[in-house]
Amino acid sequence: MEKREMKMSRKCMSCGTPKGMVRFEDETFTVGHRAMTTVVEGLSGRRCGNCGEIEFDADSARRYAAAGDELVLRERARQSREIRRIRRKLGLSQVAAARLTGGGHNAFSRYERGKAMPMPAVINLFHLLDKHPELLKDLVASGRRKVRKTA
Numbered sequence: 373m374e375k376r377e378m379k380m381s382r383k384c385m386s387c388g389t390p391k392g393m394v395r396f397e398d399e400t401f402t403v404g405h406r407a408m409t410t411v412v413e414g415l416s417g418r419r420c421g422n423c424g425e426i427e428f429d430a431d432s433a434r435r436y437a438a439a440g441d442e443l444v445l446r447e448r449a450r451q452s453r454e455i456r457r458i459r460r461k462l463g464l465s466q467v468a469a470a471r472l473t474g475g476g477h478n479a480f481s482r483y484e485r486g487k488a489m490p491m492p493a494v495i496n497l498f499h500l501l502d503k504h505p506e507l508l509k510d511l512v513a514s515g516r517r518k519v520r521k522t523a
């Protein structure tokens with residue numbers, strides 16, 4: 373009886389199709405986060421034949437979510453290394469980099485240890501400076517002017 377219940381199709385909670393949710397077993401899914409993807413095998417649950425809504429079984433849902441979390445951590449670690457690499461290439465100390473981008477004097481120490489995520493504007497600026505390091509002197513010069521004006 374319980375076995376039959378498991379195999380029965382259910383109404384889709386997303387699009388409302390009666391018996392829309394049909395069981396699937398042992399499928400492989402690709403989890404993506406920004407440019408990174410990973411593959412999770414052997415997942416089971418129900419899928420709506422109408423709208424494609426997926427409802428994983430509890431264990432599959434845990435494994436799918438864990439794979440996503442792992443990607444977020446890997447992306448964060450990659451970004452930390454990237455920020456450090458560009459900062460060193462520009463010859464900036466962590467304090468000088470923080471002065472340039474805001475976020476407090478220990479912001480870069482936190483970014484590079486993966487304790488905090490830089491704002492997208494900081495990441496974009498660093499990628500720009502990575503390609504065009506000569507622009508740094510314009511930034512530093514305009515920063516100095518501003519300091520003098522307000523002092």
Ligand SMILES: [Zn+2]
Pocket residue numbers: 384385386387388389392420421422423424425
């Ligand atoms: Zn549906």
